[in-house]
Amino acid sequence: xxxxxxxxxxxxxxxxxxxxxxxxxxxxxxxxxxxxxxxxxxxxxxxxxxxxxxxxxxxxxxxxxxxxxxxxxxxxxxxxxxxxxxxxxxxxxxxxxxxxxxxxxxxxxxxxxxxxxxxxxxxxxxxxxxxxxxxxxxxxxxxxxxxxxxxxxxxxxxxxxxxxxxxxxxxxxxxxxxxxxxxxxxxxxxxxxxxxxxxxxxxxxxxxxxxxxxxxxxxxxxxxxxxxxxxxxxxxxxxxxxxxxxxxxxxx
Amino acid sequence: xxxxxxxxxxxxxxxxxxxxxxxxxxxxxxxxxxxxxxxxxxxxxxxxxxxxxxxxxxxxxxxxxxxxxxxxxxxxxxxxxxxxxxxxxxxxxxxxxxxxxxxxxxxxxxxxxxxxxxxxxxxxxxxxxxxxxxxxxxxxxxxxxxxxxxxxxxxxxxxxxxxxxxxxxxxxxxxxxxxxxxxxxxxxxxxxxxxxxxxxxxxxxxxxxxxxxxxxxxxxxxxxxxxxxxxxxxxxxxxxxxxxxxxxxxxxxxxxxxxxxxxxxxxxxxxxxxxxxxxxxxxxxxxxxxxxxxxxxxxxxxxxxxxx
Ligand SMILES: Cc1cc2nc3c(=O)[nH]c(=O)nc-3n(C[C@H](O)[C@H](O)[C@H](O)COP(=O)(O)OP(=O)(O)OC[C@H]3O[C@@H](n4cnc5c(N)ncnc54)[C@H](O)[C@@H]3O)c2cc1C
Ligand SMILES: Nc1ncnc2c1ncn2[C@@H]1O[C@H](COP(=O)(O)O)[C@@H](O)[C@H]1O
Numbered sequence: 001x002x003x004x005x006x007x008x009x010x011x012x013x014x015x016x017x018x019x020x021x022x023x024x025x026x027x028x029x030x031x032x033x034x035x036x037x038x039x040x041x042x043x044x045x046x047x048x049x050x051x052x053x054x055x056x057x058x059x060x061x062x063x064x065x066x067x068x069x070x071x072x073x074x075x076x077x078x079x080x081x082x083x084x085x086x087x088x089x090x091x092x093x094x095x096x097x098x099x100x101x102x103x104x105x106x107x108x109x110x111x112x113x114x115x116x117x118x119x120x121x122x123x124x125x126x127x128x129x130x131x132x133x134x135x136x137x138x139x140x141x142x143x144x145x146x147x148x149x150x151x152x153x154x155x156x157x158x159x160x161x162x163x164x165x166x167x168x169x170x171x172x173x174x175x176x177x178x179x180x181x182x183x184x185x186x187x188x189x190x191x192x193x194x195x196x197x198x199x200x201x202x203x204x205x206x207x208x209x210x211x212x213x214x215x216x217x218x219x220x221x222x223x224x225x226x227x228x229x230x231x232x233x234x235x236x237x238x239x240x241x242x243x244x245x246x247x248x249x250x251x252x
Numbered sequence: 253x254x255x256x257x258x259x260x261x262x263x264x265x266x267x268x269x270x271x272x273x274x275x276x277x278x279x280x281x282x283x284x285x286x287x288x289x290x291x292x293x294x295x296x297x298x299x300x301x302x303x304x305x306x307x308x309x310x311x312x313x314x315x316x317x318x319x320x321x322x323x324x325x326x327x328x329x330x331x332x333x334x335x336x337x338x339x340x341x342x343x344x345x346x347x348x349x350x351x352x353x354x355x356x357x358x359x360x361x362x363x364x365x366x367x368x369x370x371x372x373x374x375x376x377x378x379x380x381x382x383x384x385x386x387x388x389x390x391x392x393x394x395x396x397x398x399x400x401x402x403x404x405x406x407x408x409x410x411x412x413x414x415x416x417x418x419x420x421x422x423x424x425x426x427x428x429x430x431x432x433x434x435x436x437x438x439x440x441x442x443x444x445x446x447x448x449x450x451x452x453x454x455x456x457x458x459x460x461x462x463x464x465x466x467x468x469x470x471x472x473x474x475x476x477x478x479x480x481x482x483x484x485x486x487x488x489x490x491x492x493x494x495x496x497x498x499x500x501x502x503x504x505x506x507x508x509x510x511x512x513x514x515x516x517x518x519x520x521x522x523x524x525x526x527x528x529x530x531x532x533x534x535x536x537x538x539x540x541x542x543x544x545x546x547x548x549x550x551x552x553x554x555x556x557x558x559x560x
Contacts, residue, residue: 239557
């Protein structure tokens with residue numbers, strides 16, 4: 001099968017972001033950026049399907065500024081074959097991302113599209129489901145296991161009550177959860193090789209899709225601070241403190 | 253215009269989160285509460301008792317038994333026309349179906365709403381809760397998922413009329429198996445008290461200490477991602493950016509460092525208690541009450557002390 005993987009360049013998950021004092025957003029200047037963690041799981045899943053003989057071509061696509069080349073190169077170093085960067089500056093909302101991905105699906109005709117379950121910058125958790133809706137394909141979100149069975153997939157999903165296993169026919173959309181796999185760190189030779197793999201850069205305007213934001217971000221504020229409290233000296237004090245909390249709760 | 257709210261239920265019972273999202277949605281207009289599933293007559297009867305519900309709609313069909321995204325989105329799309337807002341809880345079903353529906357209706361949704369400022373102005377957290385975005389939407393219809401733990405539940409005592417809607421839906425994905433975590437402890441996402449443990453417990457057997465303490469307190473159990481990854485706790489106990497977001501009155505975190513992804517899940521907690529051998533752990537610094545100590549000594553003593 002042919003697999004398309006969507007990867008996003010985001011502020012590195014280990015960075016604690018700061019809200020700009022004027023409330024216009026979070027500080028992204030001079031902040032470490034990397035591939036969205038869940039998208040690494042999605043790339044890894046695609047590469048593993050390739051290694052198991054189920055996939056013959058893996059195409060990665062990213063929508064964002066020029067620098068998003070970096071995350072495409074990371075995916076190519078992990079084992080993807082070809083990259084597409086749809087160059088767009090500024091905020092591109094999830095619905096527009098999904099529409100651009102649909103346009104790529106129409107061109108590339110993959111059997112499977114793998115995405116991360118959520119981007120850790122906007123925490124939207126939307127694009128995979130939207131793409132499935134636009135294409136009218138089945139969706140298997142929050143995947144922690146993917147098996148190829150017959151002509152389709154059996155996907156185990158992380159849900160509120162535990163896990164659920166579903167069967168989906170191809171073509172389908174799958175979004176990756178963190179427990180799907182452990183993404184590999186590409187060895188240096190693979191990183192070198194990635195630079196010679198094809199990477200097409202295409203301006204967003206080429207797609208003729210309206211990407212103007214529909215939601216207005218009025219302001220971005222920091223969350224309420226938690227000032228910290230008291231340190232206790234013994235377990236007995238802790239038991240007493242918890243008991244007094246409990247009686248307060250009963251009073252509520 | 254009325255608001256269509258998708259009820260949360262499981263195993264034939266209405267989930268506690270439903271009363272919370274009804275309370276939130278009531279600020280947007282009269283609430284029509286949709287109960288979708290198979291054999292959900294009793295759930296619908298429960299739903300009719302929630303204060304503020306104008307009417308209950310029941311979509312009962314084998315195709316809705318597992319509430320797959322395809323079927324739920326199609327059902328909501330059929331019912332969508334007269335509604336100004338379509339609302340679901342920010343939980344498995346809503347997260348899966350609302351964005352799919354949004355794409356079908358060509359509407360930009362707002363997910364994980366934690367505050368409502370008006371019919372089209374909402375707050376939602378970004379960057380693992382390290383920033384809060386205030387959004388104004390100009391969309392003709394508003395599709396929302398709401399974080400139930402951010403809202404107080406509606407009262408009960410209503411007797412809203414119940415009517416059936418005949419859905420023309422078919423299940424697309426084939427449901428193969430449910431792997432349920434069996435536990436007699438309260439439901440994590442709406443529990444009043446939560447006891448959570450980290451990877452430092454070292455084994456599933458020793459993680460049972462967390463459950464012992466939870467049982468003593470009538471609390472739900474939570475875990476860090478590291479503890480879940482290590483196999484000490486089931487995935488549905490994970491608290492954080494990518495697990496459950498909780499807002500208990502009392503949260504007790506044991507042997508948990510307090511990584512920002514974990515803190516994202518407990519920002520709404522009223523009181524935080526932390527037990528850690530490292531006084532510099534981030535969770536210890538934000539805790540209302542902190543005790544430095546070895547959890548293997550502290551927790552058994554604490555259980556004994558609480559029983560006294
Ligand atoms: C994209 C992404 C999403 C994530 N989502 C989540 C999420 O939703 N939820 C989540 O929890 N994590 C999440 N994580 C992981 C997170 O970054 C941390 O790795 C994780 O929370 C750490 O778990 P921990 O506190 O159990 O372990 P550690 O960070 O290893 O901390 C262990 C703590 O135990 C203490 N300790 C050790 N022994 C003892 C003892 N005997 N007595 C007392 N204290 C002791 C140590 O001092 C330390 O503070 C995510 C990570 C990423 C990249
Ligand atoms: N700008 C983008 N370019 C490529 N893929 C994206 C982009 N935004 C989101 N995605 C994909 O969609 C997933 C879910 O993102 P979101 O719905 O924004 O949380 C991500 O994990 C990516 O796989």
